[in-house]
Amino acid sequence: MNTLTHAIEAIVRAAGAMMRDAFNDPDKPAYSLKGRQDYLTVTDGAVERFVRAEIERRFPGDAVLGEEDGGAVTAARLWIVDPIDGTANFARQIPHFCISLGLLVDGRLEAGAIYEPMHDELFIAQRGQGAWCNGERMRVSELTELPAATLEIGWSARLPAAPYLALVLRGMEAGCSVRRAGSGALGLAYVAAGRSEAYAEAHINAWDVAAGLLLVEEAGGRVNDFWTADALTQGNPVLATNRRLAAELSVLTGIGLK
Ligand code: IPD
Numbered sequence: 001m002n003t004l005t006h007a008i009e010a011i012v013r014a015a016g017a018m019m020r021d022a023f024n025d026p027d028k029p030a031y032s033l034k035g036r037q038d039y040l041t042v043t044d045g046a047v048e049r050f051v052r053a054e055i056e057r058r059f060p061g062d063a064v065l066g067e068e069d070g071g072a073v074t075a076a077r078l079w080i081v082d083p084i085d086g087t088a089n090f091a092r093q094i095p096h097f098c099i100s101l102g103l104l105v106d107g108r109l110e111a112g113a114i115y116e117p118m119h120d121e122l123f124i125a126q127r128g129q130g131a132w133c134n135g136e137r138m139r140v141s142e143l144t145e146l147p148a149a150t151l152e153i154g155w156s157a158r159l160p161a162a163p164y165l166a167l168v169l170r171g172m173e174a175g176c177s178v179r180r181a182g183s184g185a186l187g188l189a190y191v192a193a194g195r196s197e198a199y200a201e202a203h204i205n206a207w208d209v210a211a212g213l214l215l216v217e218e219a220g221g222r223v224n225d226f227w228t229a230d231a232l233t234q235g236n237p238v239l240a241t242n243r244r245l246a247a248e249l250s251v252l253t254g255i256g257l258k
Helices: 001-025 042-058 085-092 159-175 184-192 212-218 247-255
Strands: 034-035 038-040 063-066 077-085 098-106 107-116 119-126 130-133 148-151 177-179 199-202 236-241
Touching: 001 042, 001 098, 001 107, 038 085, 042 063, 042 077, 042 098, 077 085, 077 184, 077 199, 098 184, 107 130, 107 184, 107 212, 119 184, 119 212, 130 184, 130 212, 148 159, 159 177, 159 199, 159 247, 184 199, 184 212, 184 236, 199 247, 212 236, 236 247
Parallel strands: 063 077, 148 177, 148 199
Antiparallel strands: 034 038, 077 098, 098 107, 107 119, 119 130, 199 236
């Protein structure tokens, strides 16, 4: 741990405590929908404002891009925050959601963390320094057989159902256990922790993956080249896998690896 990762840990833990308090508050305000199956709670905005203020205080001059309030995308040092990833779970009282915070320096992920407050799990990584879950070094799984593998496939209403269902079918026909737990960030953290073999989604936003992709790489896994020209504003497909199944899963999903 150093100054940078200490600061990241402090920010995501404090943000996570806000989310946990709101989740446990029986009088919390109702959620609303930004669009079809696109949930919004007052906590999303409150957590993002808190994170922005913390970054401004601790790293003056750095830029912030957030899911709720947007932001600059051209800065050399850019923090990318998803205040609540898994908002639908949060809104519906399902304790599977997190904050994701990543730091992109000159277009390359340098550090990031995902904090899951309901189980007090901190997933954190810094480039070249490894990936850690609650102080334990994380490694991707060593599984080599798709019929024993777990593949999480993310879905959002941003894309039609047919390609999602086709990918689920291909995964199942290859023998995978296919799941969808509703948080892309935690999906990536679980690949890094060796709890599943891969996470794939045909379209995901930068704030959902800005910490998770680094976690997977630092845990010895493989990821696609997400950070192409307009990834920050338009999103991209994502694939993160363990090393041993990477080639097969790249063919299966049709998503190339770095
Ligand atoms: C969504 C979740 C979901 C993923 C979607 C994301 P949100 O983010 O990560 O699992 O499949 O692509 O938009 O709305 O919970 O922040």
